[in-house]
Amino acid sequence: MQVSLFIPCTVDGLLVDIGKDMVNLMAKLGFNLNYHSEQTCCGQPAITAGYTEEAKKSAKRFIEIFENDEYVVSPSGSCVNTVKYEYAKILADEPDWSQRADNLAEKMFEFSQFMVDVAGKIDVAAQYAGKVAYHNSCHLLRGLGVKEQPIQMLNAVKDIELVPLDGAEVCCGFGGQFALKYPFISEAIVKNKVKKFIDSSAEILILADPGCLLNINGYLHRNHPDLKAMHLVSFLANHLEGGTN
């Protein structure tokens, strides 16, 4: 299968390892990967801030880059949600472009969504003897409707114990610019999320969105340096049976 990687700016510029892990994992599983090196950011910050007129330009550029691919897969539920559903909305008054946005939307998938729903690769042959919990990121869960796919992939990991996380479906308090504008609210929310993680007795909190990861891991690093959250892709890639390389 020909898969084009959409590596969001948070991964390209900050969490590079998630991108590397995705390449490692998917290559190992036999996917034919491709990466358009002119890609940048999907423009989500401008769209959510209401600068939709301005963001049209970014959306069109994005569509032009990816529209000829067979599948586009990304390790960010939030960015996929933007491309899949927001582009057509902000381009609604330009029928040609909204049609092109819709075409792209059909080929665009979040990592676990693609693996389970499209490729049917639930079991990636990973092994981990320990407890993990899964946090449902909002845009995966309520935006893309991705709920069971990451759970299925985790359950397929040999020896793993997936423990319940109280309030797993509650927002982590990131919200992009929200975290900067209302840091005191964001802090209270992420603090609560981390408390639930600690209460779950899981060793690792797994999630599938770089935004939530920056927030939760940033909070953990400052306040509970012994704990960590991991992206699903990284978790799987780093626990493949027979080592990562």
Next chain:
Amino acid sequence: MKANPRMFKKIAKEEAANQAQIDFMGMVSGVFNYLCDTAMGVYGDDMAQEAARTTGGQIRHNTLSNLAELLEKFEEKATANGMKVLWAKDADEACQTVVELVKKYDAKVITKGKSMITEEIDLNSYIEEKTDAKIYEGDLGEFIVQLRGTAPFHIVGPAINLKLNEMVDILHDNIDMPQTEDANEIANYVRGFLRTQFQQADMGITGVNQAIASTGSLLLVENEGNIRWSTSAPKVHVALMSIEKVCDNLVDAFYLAGLLTRNCTGQSITSYVSLINQPRLEGEHDGPEEIYVIILDNGRSKAYLDEELRETLRCIRCGRCCIKCPIYLTVGAYPYSNSYPGPMGVVLMPLLIGVDETEDLFEACTLCGACAEICPAQVPHLTLYARYRQMKAQGDREFKATSSITNRLLFKSFVRGISKRKFYERGLSVARTFSKRSVKDGYITRLPGPASSWFTCRDLPEIPATTFKDYWESEGYKLAKEGEKDE
């Protein structure tokens, strides 16, 4: 209450620091969400419950598709039943109309059924200012909050945040309740106090849950009995409703009422449901001799003109969104500073008092979508939040949105910055250099400037020297080719 959401940030900051309150709200919302989920179970599994919400949404859609027609039909029927229907374009006119009625009937004592619309127009203050009438909130929580002089904390539990001893002190100081911490004794004492007021009231004022066009009736739900008293004992009943609180027929009304109570208190039905058709008839001993229905616009018909904004009016005020909202559950009702706390007010208030005034309401939102997911009237919250943010960004005269030139320039340059890989990398490189001095063990721990607030409680990984693109071009592409070979 007079809405003042400009205070949001200041109050929210204080509330967000109150961990005991946050824990309490977490506990309470857990209980209520459980009760509501259980009550929704009557419709069946998750899919059936979604279907029930769709039906609710459809009923509201029907209302909003034919609002003028339904209101006129309701007016015609209600008038034929003997009610008097009055219209008010804004809060002032509604308050003035009520005051004229208070004067006309020389009402000295007024009891109220719990109602949000009278909070919206700040009716109590208006009546107290213009007349000598004494007003008593009939709902226990609302009554305590009235004595305390603060805003309701939650639409169902207006005083839910008060500690028992605070409540006891308020009742002791204001109505001489003997000191007790027994909930039954407290309720019983207030029952006795308000009973006297209900019995001597000259006028009862209530809201309306649904006005039914086909029969000209008013449907009201409650658990305590304050609405029944206010609509049974006094000679005059004044009911206030906003323009969207109408539906086509009784089956629709009962369907919505079922969704309302199941998502509000988790009850299949409230203790009392009153369906009021007309004033008392010849030979009847109780019930009001006159019923006035005041239909209030207060900015809604202007929103109605816009098909997207119109959807705000779907709301049936169950408040379920509040107990799903991570922001509300962190800061409580006070920061919202209006009668509709949480997502209910976030979708409504920008239309009533303008976008500039309410900026913090729709900005203080992570767009998590928990509100929209649970809404039994299918209010499209996320679409509305996006719309308000667009209005604010682009400017909108009709709904008083002034765009900020600074922000506009910022986002223009952001969009330019991501329009070419070259610009994007230049930006990244500036950020890398800028943050370098603050890196400790691989993490940035603080930064000056607009991003400084990130670091009040968290760190950020340092910006690596090379990007994913660099990795791809040096190594990644080789692996990808291997993948191809394996296949």
Next chain:
Amino acid sequence: MSSRSLILENLRSSAPQTKSESIVAPFTIGPGAVDLFEEKATAAGAKVLIVDGLPAAQDKIKEILAEVAGDIIYSGDEFLKELQLKDIIDTSNRTASEVHLENSADYRKIVFAAAIGITSCHYAIAESGSVVIEHQHNNERLVSLAPETYICILREEQILENRYMMAQIIEEKAKLPSAFTLITGVSRTADVALQVVLGMHGPKNVYLIVCKNI
């Protein structure tokens, strides 16, 4: 321009959308409406007593009256007449005064002083455990609200499966009564520190006597 025309004009100036038919699928519940009614009403705080035949109903009323002291007010309902409620009260060995509505010029004073209110109802709803009273002459509103104890006597056949059936029946009525009240259990509040207190402004004790075979 009046506010009325102003508002309606605004609402009319946008093109009406097509109305989709609202379809409320009624709940369907199996047989056993009485059992469901009993379960739901009991859960809402009412005491449900199911009796078979007229004498049993009369005995049950006597039993309750023997336990609760104070004045009685009851509505001038045909079914209560059929039950010979007046005779039951007269013959019951109690010193309390009885009042009923037909001879009542001083209604408010009486209803506010009464300790027990007795009515029949017009429908009951199994799915929610509610009784429904049509308020009209001789079926006053406060009788089921003001007294501390409320007794509602109904016939099994009055129990409808769900609220939508009732709504449809009401909708089709040529003439509506002044008001309907749906009573489901006991009035309640959780406003004091989230503790549920039963009997806030309404009766604290609610008895629902369901009569079979009358």
